[in-house]
Amino acid sequence: MIEITSKNNQVYKLFQKLQTKKYRDKQELYLIEGENLIQEALSEGAIIQKTVISRSCAHRLKDTAEKLNGDVFVVEDSLFKNIAQTKTSQGVIAAVRRPVVSPEDIVGSGGPGNFVVLDRLQDPGNIGTIIRTADAAGYDLVIAVKGTADVFSPKTVRAAAGSLFRIPVLFVDTEEELLRFTRAAGKKLTAASPSGSRYYYEEDLSCDIALIVGNEGNGVSRSLMEKADMKIRIPMSGTIESLNASVAAAILMYETVRAKGKSGIDM
Numbered sequence: 314m315i316e317i318t319s320k321n322n323q324v325y326k327l328f329q330k331l332q333t334k335k336y337r338d339k340q341e342l343y344l345i346e347g348e349n350l351i352q353e354a355l356s357e358g359a360i361i362q363k364t365v366i367s368r369s370c371a372h373r374l375k376d377t378a379e380k381l382n383g384d385v386f387v388v389e390d391s392l393f394k395n396i397a398q399t400k401t402s403q404g405v406i407a408a409v410r411r412p413v414v415s416p417e418d419i420v421g422s423g424g425p426g427n428f429v430v431l432d433r434l435q436d437p438g439n440i441g442t443i444i445r446t447a448d449a450a451g452y453d454l455v456i457a458v459k460g461t462a463d464v465f466s467p468k469t470v471r472a473a474a475g476s477l478f479r480i481p482v483l484f485v486d487t488e489e490e491l492l493r494f495t496r497a498a499g500k501k502l503t504a505a506s507p508s509g510s511r512y513y514y515e516e517d518l519s520c521d522i523a524l525i526v527g528n529e530g531n532g533v534s535r536s537l538m539e540k541a542d543m544k545i546r547i548p549m550s551g552t553i554e555s556l557n558a559s560v561a562a563a564i565l566m567y568e569t570v571r572a573k574g575k576s577g578i579d580m
Contacts, residue, residue, distance in 0.1 A: 314366065314371065314378060314385050314386060314387040315384060315385065315386045315387070316386070316387060316388075317365070317386045317387065317388040317392065318389070320392055320395075324363060324365070324384075324386055325365070325386075325388065325392065325396070327340075327363070327408065328344070328363075328365055328396040328406065328408065329395070329396055331343070331344050331408060332344075332396075332398075332467075334463045334465075334466065337411075337463070337465055341410065341411045341413070342362060342408045342409065342410060342411060343408070343409055343411055343465035343470060344398065344406055344407070344408060344409070344467060344470070345406070345407050345409055345470055346397065346398050346399060346402060346403070346405070346406045346407075346467070346471075347399075347402075347403045347405065348374060348377055348403050348405055349403075350470075350474075350475060351364070351377060351381075351405060351407050352377065353475040353478060354407070354409060354475075354478055355380055355381070355382075357475070357478035357479055358478075359409050359410070359478045360382070360383075360409065360410035361381055361382055361383045361407045361408070361409055361410075362383045362384075362407075362408045362409065362410055363383050363384050363385075363386065363407065363408045364378070364381050364383060364384070364385045364386065364405065364406070364407040364408075365385075365386045365387075365388055365393065365396065365405070365406050365407075366378060366385065366386070366387050366388070366393075366404060366405045367387075367388060367389075367390045367393035367402070367404040367405070368387055368388065368389050368390055368393075369390050369404065370403070370404025370405060371387045373404075374404065374405055377405070381407075383407075383408075393406075398467040398471075399471075411465060412481060412482075414454075414481040414482060414483045415483075416483065416494045416497070419453075419454055419481070419483065419494075419498060420494070420497050420498050425521050426451075426452070426453035426454075426521060427450075427451075427452045427453065427500070427521055427522050427523070427524065427566075427569055428452065428453060428454040428455070428456055428495065428498070428500055428522070428523040428524070429443060429447045429452055429454075429455055429456070429523075429524050429526060429562065429566065430455075430456045430458065430491065430495075430523050430524065430525040430526065431443065431455065431456065431457045431458060431461045431464075431526060432458050432461070432525050432526060432527045432528060432533050432534060432537060433458055433459075433460035433461050433527070433528040433531075433534070434461050434462060434526065434527075434528055434529060434558060435461075435462045435528065435529060435530075436462070436529055436558070437462055437463070437466050437467075437468035437469040437472060438468060438469075438472045438559070439472075439529065439557070439558045439559040440461070440462060440464060440469045440472070440473075441468065441469040441470065441471065441472020441473040441474070442472050442473075442559035442563075443455070443526060443558070443559050443562045443563075444464070444469075444472075444473040444476050444477060444480060444482070445472065445473050445474050445476045446559070446562060446563045446566055446567075447476070447480055447562075447566060448473075448476035448479050448480045449476075450566040450567055450569070450570050451570065452480065452566060453480070453481075454480065454481055454482075454483060455480055455481070455482045455483070456482075456483045456484075456485060456491065456494075456495075456523070457482060457483070457484050457485070458485055458488065458491060459484070459485065459486045459487065464477075464482050464484075465477070488534070488536055488537055488540075491523075491537075492540060495523040498521075498523075499521055500521050500522055500523040501520055501521065501522045501523070501542040501543060502522075502523050502525065502537070502540065502541045502542050502543075503516075503518075503522040503523065503524050503525065503541060503542065503543040503544075503545060504525045504527075504533045504537060504538050504541035504543070504544045504545070505524060505525060505526055505527070505533065505545055505546070505547075505561055505562070505565055506527060506532050506533050506538060506544060506545075506546060507532070507546055507547075507549075507554055507555045508532075508538075508544075508546065509544040509545045509546030510544045510545075510546075511543075511544070511545055511546070512545065512546060512547070512548055513545040513546065513547060513564075513565055513568055514568070515545075516543050516545055517572070518545075518565075518568055518569045518572040518573075519569075519572040519573050519574075522543070522569060524562070524565055524566065524569070525537055525541065526558055526561065526562045527558070528558075529557075529558050532555075545565070547561055547564055547565070
């Protein structure tokens with residue numbers, strides 16, 4: 314392990330700067346924290362560029378450090394706490410290379426499967442939970458429409474619980490780009506909304522779909538609602554008008570699993 318003794322160290326400064334979205338985007342890196350998440354990153358083949366371990370945890374994490382495929386640094390606890398993302402840190406944080414995904418890669422790979430579309434969602438917990446559920450439900454891709462909060466923010470990464478290592482994320486700048494891509498991939502654009510024209514169980518969801526989950530406050534954009542092939546809603550009783558975005562997404566994603574009759578997923 315390489316010693317970091319000063320806050321002016323360039324690696325230490327890198328980890329400080331990676332707390333911001335702008336710098337994460339520039340470097341195409343994001344941060345993961347905790348031994349379990351780092352072990353999962355290793356098992357899934359994620360590219361770990363650099364890892365910083367707190368002095369008090371260095372001995373305990375020696376075996377993990379030996380498995381890492383990038384530089385490993387040890388820093389005093391007083392410095393580590395300034396780059397840790399959680400109050401009760403496990404004493405290890407790593408910078409991981411963000412995978413690059415292009416529409417051509419996805420369309421070229423072909424085959425059946427579903428996508429989930431994040432339409433300007435803002436809550437990191439919702440975004441991470443939807444990514445995790447999409448992974449569990451066997452979805453092939455997450456699409457983030459411009460205006461969606463950072464998919465690689467610390468809170469989102471924690472909520473995704475390792476799923477970002479397995480399910481690709483495609484970023485699109487415009488709704489037109491989204492429409493072109495989903496059409497080329499052969500997916501039916503399916504909008505989830507309390508104002509949907511039919512209950513989800515009234516539609517045939519056995520086909521390949523791109524399920525749109527809308528912004529927490531405003532729902533799916535009006536223009537996407539107008540262009541959607543299917544507009545579905547979840548029945549609710551009483552005075553409840555809508556569900557949490559990640560809860561609604563989970564219900565609908567697993568309904569598509571049921572409709573397709575997929576095997577290999579414990580339900």
